[in-house]
Amino acid sequence: MQVDLSLNAERVKQAAKKAGFELVGIAKAESTPEEYIQFEEWLSAGYHATMTYLERNTEKRKDIRAIMPEAKSVIVVGRSYYTPQNHEHSDDRGKISRYAWGTDYHELLPDNIQEIIKVLHTIHPDSTSKWYVDTGPVSEKQWARKAGIGWQGKHSNIISRDIGSWFFIGVIITSVELAHDQPIQDYCGTCTACMEACPTAAIVEPYTVDAGKCLSYWTIEAKPEISIPSEISQNMDQWIFGCDICQDVCPWNSFSKETTIAEFHPRHGQTTLLLNDIMSMEQSEFSDRFRKSPLKRTKLAGLQRNVEALLHAQKDTDEHI
Numbered sequence: 001m002q003v004d005l006s007l008n009a010e011r012v013k014q015a016a017k018k019a020g021f022e023l024v025g026i027a028k029a030e031s032t033p034e035e036y037i038q039f040e041e042w043l044s045a046g047y048h049a050t051m052t053y054l055e056r057n058t059e060k061r062k063d064i065r066a067i068m069p070e071a072k073s074v075i076v077v078g079r080s081y082y083t084p085q086n087h088e089h090s091d092d093r094g095k096i097s098r099y100a101w102g103t104d105y106h107e108l109l110p111d112n113i114q115e116i117i118k119v120l121h122t123i124h125p126d127s128t129s130k131w132y133v134d135t136g137p138v139s140e141k142q143w144a145r146k147a148g149i150g151w152q153g154k155h156s157n158i159i160s161r162d163i164g165s166w167f168f169i170g171v172i173i174t175s176v177e178l179a180h181d182q183p184i185q186d187y188c189g190t191c192t193a194c195m196e197a198c199p200t201a202a203i204v205e206p207y208t209v210d211a212g213k214c215l216s217y218w219t220i221e222a223k224p225e226i227s228i229p230s231e232i233s234q235n236m237d238q239w240i241f242g243c244d245i246c247q248d249v250c251p252w253n254s255f256s257k258e259t260t261i262a263e264f265h266p267r268h269g270q271t272t273l274l275l276n277d278i279m280s281m282e283q284s285e286f287s288d289r290f291r292k293s294p295l296k297r298t299k300l301a302g303l304q305r306n307v308e309a310l311l312h313a314q315k316d317t318d319e320h321i
Helices: 001-019 034-046 058-062 105-123 140-146 193-197 215-221 250-254 275-279 283-289 296-321
Strands: 023-029 075-078 094-096 129-132 167-174 203-205 237-242 273-274
Touching: 001 023, 001 075, 001 105, 023 296, 034 058, 075 105, 094 275, 105 167, 105 193, 140 167, 193 215, 215 237, 215 250, 215 296, 237 296, 250 296, 273 283, 283 296
Parallel strands: 094 237
Antiparallel strands: 023 075, 075 167, 094 273, 129 167
């Protein structure tokens, strides 16, 4: 029986590779009490800021079988979005996170994941599977670690020895029993480059990020009507959508592999946006320009809020020189 589980796991992994995923691992569907305690402590500390939706469906984060009782395996895949371009540094331009340079991965990864689910159905025609791409109460990073595709870095992102951390994660919960992989060791060692580089000290301790101090939270997740605090805006360093600093300085990203998905490359070759263009932008232009882009998430009002905070901080800096 064990041979069958291993052979079926290999079939799934081959399907994932064929679908374009550079990384794939399998974990046993089970409760995760230790990880859940860490999550609860993170919530209790208020590190989730205004993201109160994270407080809901906690039982599903504690035991993935609360999502699908018949679950036997959790398949985790990773797909690179790295492209070799860099940001253009200019006071009149705002930087956007590398993951948002091209098309939203929610538009592209589901079709790839369906190819894996087709194979699961050939293994067991009566099987059931559910997939998530940052779309439900699934702790993707913890399952990625358990499935062995990487370890959780001190900046909290998953790092692969093969391709660094510039990759998207997809999770498939399935009733098909498969041989599972083991977590790999933490290769961060004594390195604290990400913690030292964070301009707002959001990485309050290794592996723990306080969203209330994080530029990505403020420029993406915070509702447009919430003003960005001055202690954050003064350290925006031209970031207007997300922030990549902790990943930019990570030594493991010297192993990044360029994405095979053309849509992840920067639209029109742009990795930054003119601040004045954003401030004068109408809703129709925003909707057209950023169709199927991650930038839709923050809405035009949020993007303009970010630029206003950046411009205000620039003005304050100029006045104090």
